[in-house]
Amino acid sequence: MKTDLTRIGYAGKIVRIDLSSGNASSEDLSLDTVKKWVGGVGLGTKYLYEEVPPGIEWDDAENRLIWTTGPLAGTDVPGAAAINIMAKGPMTNLAGASQANGFFGAYLKFSGYDGIIFQGKSAKLVYAVIKDGKATLHDAQHLAGKDVNETERQIRSDLGVKQRDVSIFGIGPAGENLVRYACITGDEGHVAGHNGIGAVMGSKNLKAVVAYRAKPAFGVVNPGLLKEKAREMLDYAKTRAGGQYFLWGTGGSFSNIHSGGSLPVRNYTTNIFPEHEKMGGQYMRTHFKVRSRPCYKCGLAHVKEVTVTEGRYTGFVGEEPEYEQLSAWGPQIGNTDLGAVVMLANEVDKLGIDCNEASWVVGWAMECFEKGVFTPKETDGLDLSWGNVESVKELLNRIVRREGTLGNLLAEGVMRASQAIGGEAADWAVYTQKGAAPRGHDHRGKTRWFELFDTCLSNTGTIEATWAGVQPEMVDMEPVKDHFSHEEVSTFNAKYNGIRQFDDCVGTCRLVSPAPKMVLECFNAVTGWNWTLEDAFILGQRTVNQLRMFNVRHGLKKEFERPSARYGSVPVDGPAKGVNIMEKWDWMIENYYTLMGWDPKTGKPTAETLSRLGIGE
Numbered sequence: 001m002k003t004d005l006t007r008i009g010y011a012g013k014i015v016r017i018d019l020s021s022g023n024a025s026s027e028d029l030s031l032d033t034v035k036k037w038v039g040g041v042g043l044g045t046k047y048l049y050e051e052v053p054p055g056i057e058w059d060d061a062e063n064r065l066i067w068t069t070g071p072l073a074g075t076d077v078p079g080a081a082a083i084n085i086m087a088k089g090p091m092t093n094l095a096g097a098s099q100a101n102g103f104f105g106a107y108l109k110f111s112g113y114d115g116i117i118f119q120g121k122s123a124k125l126v127y128a129v130i131k132d133g134k135a136t137l138h139d140a141q142h143l144a145g146k147d148v149n150e151t152e153r154q155i156r157s158d159l160g161v162k163q164r165d166v167s168i169f170g171i172g173p174a175g176e177n178l179v180r181y182a183c184i185t186g187d188e189g190h191v192a193g194h195n196g197i198g199a200v201m202g203s204k205n206l207k208a209v210v211a212y213r214a215k216p217a218f219g220v221v222n223p224g225l226l227k228e229k230a231r232e233m234l235d236y237a238k239t240r241a242g243g244q245y246f247l248w249g250t251g252g253s254f255s256n257i258h259s260g261g262s263l264p265v266r267n268y269t270t271n272i273f274p275e276h277e278k279m280g281g282q283y284m285r286t287h288f289k290v291r292s293r294p295c296y297k298c299g300l301a302h303v304k305e306v307t308v309t310e311g312r313y314t315g316f317v318g319e320e321p322e323y324e325q326l327s328a329w330g331p332q333i334g335n336t337d338l339g340a341v342v343m344l345a346n347e348v349d350k351l352g353i354d355c356n357e358a359s360w361v362v363g364w365a366m367e368c369f370e371k372g373v374f375t376p377k378e379t380d381g382l383d384l385s386w387g388n389v390e391s392v393k394e395l396l397n398r399i400v401r402r403e404g405t406l407g408n409l410l411a412e413g414v415m416r417a418s419q420a421i422g423g424e425a426a427d428w429a430v431y432t433q434k435g436a437a438p439r440g441h442d443h444r445g446k447t448r449w450f451e452l453f454d455t456c457l458s459n460t461g462t463i464e465a466t467w468a469g470v471q472p473e474m475v476d477m478e479p480v481k482d483h484f485s486h487e488e489v490s491t492f493n494a495k496y497n498g499i500r501q502f503d504d505c506v507g508t509c510r511l512v513s514p515a516p517k518m519v520l521e522c523f524n525a526v527t528g529w530n531w532t533l534e535d536a537f538i539l540g541q542r543t544v545n546q547l548r549m550f551n552v553r554h555g556l557k558k559e560f561e562r563p564s565a566r567y568g569s570v571p572v573d574g575p576a577k578g579v580n581i582m583e584k585w586d587w588m589i590e591n592y593y594t595l596m597g598w599d600p601k602t603g604k605p606t607a608e609t610l611s612r613l614g615i616g617e
Contacts, residue, residue: 009071020120039070069105070507081106081296089195096195102187170208172352181357195461221528251281261575262445271574313339318346324440328359334386459547465497494595498540
């Protein structure tokens with residue numbers, strides 16, 4: 001069977017690493033398995049459901065840390081090197097899934113595997129090396145306490161390799177200290193950031209994972225067609241939305257997001273940020289010095305290195321912040337210095353914490369300081385006035401090391417921290433009732449209700465059905481008529497759910513591969529399966545429903561699928577002033593459940609739905 005899979009874009013094996021014993025073993029993938037789950041989040045979901053039963057907590061040695069890539073990774077598709085990482089996560093105590101780009105997904109396949117399953121817990125800090133179809137563990141005690149960038153450089157030195165000879169993903173001090181929203185960072189700036197999977201990695205005493213570059217040992221069914229379709233997809237990615245992602249990166253949408261009332265400003269207390277034009281991608285790329293640092297075979301090359309050329313942080317060099325980092329360390333904390341955003345964004349990445357959750361918890365703490373709930377006594381001497389970036393930097397470093405009363409409290413995330421303080425302050429925090437904070441928008445604004453609803457209903461600790469809202473025209477659906485319609489939002493999210501999970505199964509970067517039908521054409525050129533759009537939806541829906549059943553078994557309840565008081569509040573100014581998503585929330589939930597084929601009262605998938613998707617067992 002392995003020979004068959006290596007002809008259709010697969011390495012054909014996964015490697016299972018038992019950290020408790022130090023042993024590694026390979027397992028063949030079957031054609032039936034990959035046809036059912038494909039790869040990425042689909043394949044990861046299969047293993048998570050089968051191997052993490054109820055009663056296993058996120059920091060239990062028997063929790064799994066699952067790394068999977070897909071059939072497009074390592075092919076001629078631009079930027080196709082995504083890695084999907086899954087576990088039961090500490091933020092929600094439910095399923096966690098997050099994807100990162102860079103090089104790892106391609107290098108893992110070059111090293112002989114479509115996935116890695118880590119189980120058990122090492123007695124000491126170690127890192128794993130995947131090379132030539134073998135997995136080995138190495139002592140990492142000399143890496144203890146190092147940030148992610150230091151860890152990468154030291155491992156390359158230990159192994160005697162150059163930067164692009166290997167791809168390295170690991171944890172910083174946040175993961176080692178079990179900060180609940182620790183992430184896994186690799187290739188100096190690419191992040192798998194959601195639901196605390198870095199804390200799971202830290203709980204296993206696993207510091208990093210290394211995959212080697214090599215010649216691909218797999219082929220594709222129709223290489224000529226793949227090149228043609230991949231080129232068409234790249235051309236589309238370069239020109240869509242007026243070419244803004246190609247020209248200005250994800251930060252190019254900053255001012256447009258502000259104009260829609262979707263920019264988070266000072267912890268959702270306002271939607272007005274007059275300085276928005278000096279914080280977007282257009283300003284950064286025309287005023288700061290930038291150079292490309294593209295991911296694997298990426299012609300879009302939206303990832304840049306930036307040198308700050310003005311302000312207090314002139315001369316600072318780091319990776320250009322993505323939109324969510326711009327919003328996190330700019331308006332959300334009341335900062336108007338773009339150079340400071342660059343500094344804080346890179347600080348967060350190297351410390352190994354999710355920028356979204358970190359900014360919500362810091363912004364909440366700053367509001368508490370402004371309103372007198374926190375004084376310098378509670379902040380251990382820090383001045384947390386809005387915009388005080390040096391205090392924010394110090395606070396982040398205390399959080400990742402759980403230093404001081406406040407650092408240790410905020411390491412638990414904004415929901416748990418705010419509930420511990422209680423009183424009025426508990427109502428100022430932005431999060432979902434499952435326990436995780438949203439991505440870096442004000443989801444109460446125009447076009448973003450879809451993501452607010454999705455964030456609360458998602459099975460993974462981050463968005464599931466949506467990506468920058470829904471794009472129904474890409475999958476031959478009628479366009480949205482009213483972005484503030486309770487009925488349209490809940491209906492479209494249900495009808496659209498599944499296609500973005502298909503994206504996360506195949507191993508591509510969504511910025512370079514934004515159009516599902518184009519991704520499907522590349523997928524068919526690799527596998528020769530001739531899937532239709534309906535087939536892609538079914539795969540995605542199967543994944544969503546299997547994740548749903550995992551969460552039901554692990555304690556998911558309907559009352560968890562709501563926003564916090566501040567997250568679901570009515571905007572007081574800006575374009576969405578006075579609009580209230582919560583006035584029909586319960587109706588939206590039942591409408592969504594029904595359209596998803598779930599019991600409208602409990603949210604549990606019906607037997608008929610599971611049977612239709614081939615997971616009735």
